[in-house]
Amino acid sequence: MSAPTPRARSTGVAAAMPVLRIRSDDGQGGRVTFFELFFDLVFVFAVTQLSHSLLQHLSWRGAGETLILLMAVWWAWMYTCWTTNWFDPDHPAVRIMLVGVMVAGLLMAATLPAAFGARGVWFxxxxxxxxxxxxxxxxWVTRRHVLGRNFQRVLTWLSVASALWIIGGLVDRPxxxxxxxxAAIAVEQTVPWFGFYVPGLGRSSTRDWTIDGAHMAERCQLFVIIALGESVLVTGATISGLPVDAPHVAAFASAFVGSVALWWIYFDHTADVAAERIAGSDDPGRLGRSAYxxxxxxxxxGIIVGAVADEMVIAHPSGHVSGGMIAVALGGPALFVAGHALFKRVVFGHFTTARVVTxxxxxxxxLVAGRLTPLTLGFATTLVIAALALWDVRAYQRARRELEAAEHGGLAAEVAVTPSGGPS
Structure with missing residues (x-):
């Protein structure tokens, strides 16, 4: 997690509207601010609430309800991420707005466990x-700005979706x-692909979403860190109340190695290269929408589901493996790997065979999970994910060697054709 860097020099657009982020001529506006990191603390709590809720309601219905709530948490954070990509979090007006979002977000996170019960309307x-x-x-602040129409379209559709959320909260039957x-999630998921089209207001193009690609990438990387942090927190908190013996310590070690492997798959190489790709794209709005x-x-x-599995395996390393445990132990890593494969497909234009094999x-x-103990099931899933992480390391090193060899070969060829054999 990197510290914020000094602001880039002002451009004409930013100077005309001080609430906008100050960007350099290449469209980049610096790193994530300390206030954005402070803002994320609300969502650390929200992710914790989601994993605990799934653990307490480990069924198909519980999984469906947790997914619905996760979508709300994600959209609340993600739309704010887009907002702080355009608007300066250190501007007093923007900061006050973000404080209001934090207050509402903290209350929303507090109501998550009972969102399908008595607190539905509050959520x-x-x-x-x-x-x-x-x-x-x-x-309002962009009403006379070129971005104004875009935000008016977004406001229209988010108002429609919010009405569905509130009506749902007033309904008693889960x-x-x-x-x-x-239905509300379907509205929120669908309209970005159609440019938030509104009759009379037109349609937005991804080229209108002139985002800072590097900032968008870093913000999403930090949310992945939040989710992984919840996994590590669960691992430590669960072992702290249990006997320190071989089965529990082995389950603890397996869970931690699994979290490290997930971090390695996402951050070791892909995250930086993907950030460079969106930062250098001529249409960063498209990658921001699709990939991030x-x-x-x-x-x-996948990380949240995997954290639930870790807690179950650490708490009960021996004995019978339930259907719910199998689902979360295998479903969490599978979701993560599938998501990462799709992410790479959007950013780099190809799938990797290793992810399909994983x-x-x-x-x-x-197929054999029902015959295993929770501990051996945990070991097996960790082994599969760790193998993918190691494959990525070897593939990256091989690619670097090939690139260096190609560069060296090109230099040698250049020297060979230079008159008198000297360097050109």
Whole structure:
């Protein structure tokens, strides 16, 4: 996690509207600010609430409800991420708005465990306040700016989705509430692909979303760190209340190595190269929408589900493996790997065979999982994920050697054709 860097020099657009981030001539506006890191603390709590909720309701219904709530948490954070990409978090007006979002977000996170119960309307109302309130602010301050129409379109559709969230919160039956909230999520998921089209206001193009690609990449990397931090927290908190014996320590070590492997897969090489790719793209809005806004969802979900599995295995390393434990132990890593494969596909334009093989291997473990103990199941899934991380390391090193060899060969050829054999 890097410290913020000094601001780039002002451009004409930013100077005309001080609430906008100051960017250099190449469109980049510096690193994540300390206030953005402070803002993320609310979502550390939210991710913790989600994993605990799934653990307490480990069923198909519980998984579906947790997924719905995760989507709300993700969209609340992600739309704010886009906002702080354009607007300066250190400007007093923007900072006050973000404080309001933090207050509503903290209350929203507190109501997550009972969102499908007595606190449904509170959860929906606080989420609506975040989405509509934040967008209303930016639509107002950009009403005479070139970005104004874009935020007016976003405000229109988020208001529609928020109405569905609130109506769902007022419905008593959990099934009907879930249907209404799924409809709200469908609106939020669909409209970005159609440019937030609104009759009379037109349609946004991804080229209109002149984001700072490096900032977008770093913000999403930090959310992955938040999710992995929850996994590490669960690992330490669970072992702290258990006997320190060989089975529990082995389960603890396996869970921790699994978290390290997930970090390695995402951060060792892909994250930096993907950040460079979006920063240098002539259409960073497209990659920001596809690779970061959408393709990070299964990765974050996979980390949360995997944290639930870690807690279950550490708490009960011996004995019977339940269907729920198999689902989270294999489903978490599979979700993460699938999400990472899609992310690489969008950014780099290809799938890697290793990720397909990894998902097949996890499926093979699932075929025999019922005969294993929780500890051996945990070992097996960690081994599969660690193998992918090691394969990535070797593939990256091989690619570097090939690149260096090609560069050396090109230099040698250049020297060979230079008159008198001297360097050109």
């Amino acid at each position: 929906a109302a606080t989420y609506a306040v975040i989405q509509v309130g934040r967008t209303l602010f930016v639509a 099934g009907e509430r879930a249907l209404l909230w799924v 806004t959408f393709m990070h969802i299964p990765m974050v979900a 998902i097949i291997a996890l499926g093979a473990v699932g």
